[in-house]
Amino acid sequence: DVCEVPEVDSKLVERLGQRLLPWMDWLSLEHLNPSIYVGLRLSSLQAGAREAFYLHILKLNYQQRLLGLAVDDDSSNNQAKPSMGQLALYLLALRANWSNHKGHPRTSYYQYGLGILALCVHQKRLHDSVVGKLLYAVEHDQHLQQDHLSVDTVAMAGLAFTCLEQSNLNPNQIHRITQAISTVRQKILKAQTSKGHFGNVYSTPLALQLLMNSSMPGEKLGRACLKARAALLASMQDGAFKNVLIISQLLPVLNGKSYVDLISPDCKAPRVLLQPAVETPSQTQELISVMLKVPHALQPYRHRISVPAGASLEDVLKKAQELTGFTYETQNSLSGPYLTSVMGKEAGKRKFWQLLQAPDTPLLEGIADYTPKDGQTIELRLVSW
Ligand code: B12
Numbered sequence: 001d002v003c004e005v006p007e008v009d010s011k012l013v014e015r016l017g018q019r020l021l022p023w024m025d026w027l028s029l030e031h032l033n034p035s036i037y038v039g040l041r042l043s044s045l046q047a048g049a050r051e052a053f054y055l056h057i058l059k060l061n062y063q064q065r066l067l068g069l070a071v072d073d074d075s076s077n078n079q080a081k082p083s084m085g086q087l088a089l090y091l092l093a094l095r096a097n098w099s100n101h102k103g104h105p106r107t108s109y110y111q112y113g114l115g116i117l118a119l120c121v122h123q124k125r126l127h128d129s130v131v132g133k134l135l136y137a138v139e140h141d142q143h144l145q146q147d148h149l150s151v152d153t154v155a156m157a158g159l160a161f162t163c164l165e166q167s168n169l170n171p172n173q174i175h176r177i178t179q180a181i182s183t184v185r186q187k188i189l190k191a192q193t194s195k196g197h198f199g200n201v202y203s204t205p206l207a208l209q210l211l212m213n214s215s216m217p218g219e220k221l222g223r224a225c226l227k228a229r230a231a232l233l234a235s236m237q238d239g240a241f242k243n244v245l246i247i248s249q250l251l252p253v254l255n256g257k258s259y260v261d262l263i264s265p266d267c268k269a270p271r272v273l274l275q276p277a278v279e280t281p282s283q284t285q286e287l288i289s290v291m292l293k294v295p296h297a298l299q300p301y302r303h304r305i306s307v308p309a310g311a312s313l314e315d316v317l318k319k320a321q322e323l324t325g326f327t328y329e330t331q332n333s334l335s336g337p338y339l340t341s342v343m344g345k346e347a348g349k350r351k352f353w354q355l356l357q358a359p360d361t362p363l364l365e366g367i368a369d370y371t372p373k374d375g376q377t378i379e380l381r382l383v384s385w
Contacts, residue, residue, distance in 0.1 A: 001218055003211040003225040005253060010044075010272075012236050013254050016247050017045040018277040023244055024050040027057050030332050034058055039248025042257040046271035109137055113156035120163035121262040131170050131177070134160065138180045141187070151191050151199025155206040158184035162210065163260045185216060189224055196231030200364055201240055204232055205250040209258035242369045245335045284309050288374035290316050292326065293358070296382065297343040301326055313355065313378060314367040336368040342380050354383045 020036050024047050037054055040047060047054070112134055119126060134157055141150075161181045164170055170177065188207045191199045198207035211225055232250070241247050252258055286309040294301040303324045305316050314337065320326035327344060330337040339353045340346060347353050355363040355370070358377035363370050372378055 001221045002215045003208075003213065003221050005208060005212055005225060005229045005256065008229070008233055008236075008254055012233070013044065013251070014272070014274065015277070016236070016241055016251060016254075017043065017274045019242070019247055020244055020251075021047060021050075021274055021276055024054050027054075029061060032058055032061055033244065033248075033334050034062075035245050035248040035334055038259070038262070039251045041265065042252035042255060042259070042261060044255045044271055045251065045274050048273050108153070109134070110153045110156050112137075113153065113160045117156065117160040117163055117259060120160060120167060120169060121259070123167060123169070123263070125169050128170055128173055131164060131173060135173065135176050135180050138183055139176075151188060151203040152206055154184050154187050155198075155203065155210045158188075158210040159206075159259050162214075162258075163263060166260065167263060181214075182216075185211060185214065185221075189220060192224055192228065193231075195234075196227035196229075197235075198228055201231070201235045202243075202246050202364060204228055205246065205253050208232075208253045209249070209260075212253065212256065212258060243335060243365065282310060288372070290372045290374075291358075291377040292316060292320050292380075293377065294326075294343055294380045297345060299325075299343065301343055307372075309374070310371055312368055313363075313370040313372055316372060316378070317367060330367070336366050339367055339380070342382075345382065347382060351382055351384050354381045355379075356381055 017040070020040060023031065023033065023036050026032075037051070037058060040051065116126060116131065116134060138154065138157055138161075141154075158181055161177050161184070165174065165177050165181060168174065188198050188211060191207075193200075197204045198211075208225065208228060211221065211228075215221065232253075235241065241250060252261075287306050288309050288311075289304050289306050291302070291304050293303075301324075303320060303326065305320050305324070307315050307319055314330075317326065317328050321328065327342070328339060329341040329346075331340045332338070339355070342353050355367065356379045357363060358379050363378075
């Protein structure tokens with residue numbers, strides 16, 4: 001039984017691709033996003049000459065940061081942290097902490113898996129015990145239980161293992177690796193919702209990258225994948241995919257590809273040239289009202305905020321900061337602006353400011369993408385992860 005994701009309407013795919021286009025022109029440190037480049041290259045779409053230029057700028061920036069040359073201009077504020085430097089340190093850390101079996105890696109298992117995958121597609125051999133740590137985590141899955149994140153995390157681990165299996169980089173561990181891939185598949189299948197998503201709508205692209213083109217005895221896999229594809233299609237039509245990072249994880253799936261295909265990328269595959277979308281600005285003057293509350297802050301906060309219909313949660317926070325005593329701070333990330341501090345309280349280590357729709361439903365999107373509905377109550381809550 002094979003996991004297949006049959007082609008979807010090319011117009012729908014193109015619309016997703018068009019959302020990435022403006023980003024190819026934003027070349028500031030803050031906006032550069034390697035995921036976008038990877039997503040496009042593995043898709044059926046291309047951005048023409050802008051792609052090569054984007055890669056060039058990516059390389060320049062990352063090499064500079066790798067070498068630790070501070071970019072000497074005023075725009076390089078603290079936000080533009082040397083994230084490739086972090087990655088380099090991270091790679092060193094991968095080697096440095098390999099004897100530590102238990103305990104969390106320095107970042108998260110998601111990034112640990114991503115790190116192994118990135119090295120693997122470059123055909124760099126890692127010490128067995130570096131791989132062993134991820135194997136151990138999948139074998140004893142309490143380590144991966146960051147509830148809503150487990151599908152993303154497990155899928156990323158599975159992609160790393162699939163690459164290692166195909167490249168045979170750690171032959172001594174091949175049996176454990178093969179077994180772990182099958183464990184990951186089971187976990188993802190078990191996480192399928194009644195609608196068909198694996199985990200939630202936004203973990204489904206990575207989950208499908210892993211499952212796609214794999215096979216399993218029985219008949220479960222093929223059916224599960226067709227159902228997931230249908231769920232994805234419905235979500236695409238609903239306009240659920242706004243976030244460029246998620247789009248960049250989805251486009252490869254719609255082209256039958258996964259990150260593992262980067263082992264030997266198919267540079268000659270024809271890709272359709274994207275044209276910018278024609279925006280029709282919405283004309284609504286309608287106002288909606290959203291209740292914003294932070295019950296557990298030093299000074300509990302609760303106010304009704306008015307914004308135009310279609311405004312993002314970030315617009316609500318801005319308005320609240322302008323007009324009421326609300327304060328917040330964000331930090332840019334590849335997924336967009338991440339809420340770091342609320343009412344003067346920094347999230348701090350292993351904690352984060354969770355976004356919820358009252359009473360208790362965590363939002364599936366960040367502040368820039370989520371658009372509250374009229375009459376809704378949004379709560380910000382400091383929780384551990
Ligand atoms: Co999260 N998260 N997350 N997350 N997270 C994911 C990005 C994803 C895709 C998971 C999912 O639902 N399938 C969704 C986003 C969907 C979308 O964009 N449409 C998601 C969501 C919804 C959230 C929350 C909004 C949930 C909520 O509160 N209701 C909050 C963020 C709230 C806020 O702004 N304060 C949230 C929180 C977290 C925690 C548990 C804190 C950890 C991050 C802590 C840490 O690792 N130090 C977390 C993780 C690990 C992830 C995960 C699994 C990996 C991110 C990563 O490491 N990327 C992704 C899965 C995925 O991407 N498919 C989900 C790799 C590195 C190289 O990229 O940009 O440097 P990076 O990574 C940073 C950002 O991704 C940031 O933390 C990372 C580490 O610093 N971050 C952000 C993590 N989650 C989110 C979510 C948003 C919206 C933003 C802007 C930033």
